[in-house]
Amino acid sequence: MAPDDAAKRRRTGRTLALIAVAAVLGIVGGTAVGYGIQADREPTPLPPLNQPGLAYPAKPLPKGQEPVPLTAAEDRGLRTEGDLRKLLLQKPAGARKVDFAPEDGWKGLAAYAEDFDGPSGEFEYLLGNGVRRIASTAWRTGEYRITQINLVQFRADGGQGAAEHAEDQRGFMEDEAGYGTPVKGSEDGRTYLLPVDRKAGYHDLYQARAYLHRGDVxxxxxxxxxxxxxxxxxxxxxxxxLERL
Structure with missing residues (x-):
């Protein structure tokens, strides 16, 4: 794939929110948003270092003198090594289900890539960047408002998959909604308010998005x-x- 083609594919737009609200408002009919079910797999442990003599101290510390393990507050990696779905924000009181939300909270990579312009290219790109699993939730509040959150986790093997994926989408959003607004507590996360989409005979369509990362998510x-x-x-x-991560 040529570099220019890759850049176009990676700076693609998400269409799920538009499709979801359009269906709710009756703008389009017969649109089904499919989703895949991803197995709840245990994290894959890294292979041990095959080099003798690296342990320190040479002998185990006496009982009672071992260092105290880091808490989840001190080591954020402990949070994301468990069930990623538990880190998703909970639906607010009174929120209703939406058809495209995965029943078990896991979204398959193929279904996730389908929300992009150029699904096959996005699928290949994410695999190459070490995507690991995707937790997803969505709900409807009020008359028409739909909210969706995806946590896309990448393998923590020295790569920058989460940071790159967020950066790619922010690059696309600059063309749609400017530079956005920084997210408090995030190094480079931003939120965006898109221009209203008005069409004669239909409800106005407002959209907002956020792209950020923390660690490998x-x-x-x-x-x-x-x-x-x-x-x-x-x-x-x-x-x-962000606080939940």
């Missing part, structure tokens, strides 16, 4: 509504989701 959030979405709404959601 990339966070993406989509909001769509027939009414205006405030900056506070999308920023608060992004900050609260």
């Amino acid at each position: 990339m966070i993406e959030i989509f909001m769509a509504d027939a009414k205006k979405i405030s900056q506070k709404d999308i920023s608060s959601l992004a900050e609260r989701q």
Whole structure:
């Protein structure tokens, strides 16, 4: 694949929020959003170092003198090594289910790639960057508002899959909504309010998005509504989701 082609594919747009709200508003009919079921696999342990003499200290410390293990608050990696679905924000009180949300909270890579322009290229790119698993949730509140959150985890083997994936999507969003607003607590995460989509005879369509990462997990959030979405709404959601990681 030529470099220019790769750049075009990686800076692709997400269509799921638009399709979801369009279906709710009756703008399109007969659209089904498929999803794959990803097995709840245990994290794959790294192979041991095959080099003798690297252990320190040479002998185990006496009982009672061992160092205290780091807590989850001190080692964020402990949080993401467990069930990634438990780190997703919970549905707010009164929220309703949406058809495209995976029943078990896992989204398969093929279904995830289908939300991009150029699914096969995105599938190949994510595999090459070491994508590991995707936890996903979505809900509907009010009359039309739909919210979706994806946690896309990459293998922590020295690569920068989560950072690169978030950066790619932010690059695309600059063309759609400018430079966005920084997410508090994130190094380079941003939220975006897209221009309203108005068509004669249909409800207005408002969209907001967030792209950020922490460690090996990339966070993406989509909001769509027939009414205006405030900056506070999308920023608060992004900050609260980041805190859980």
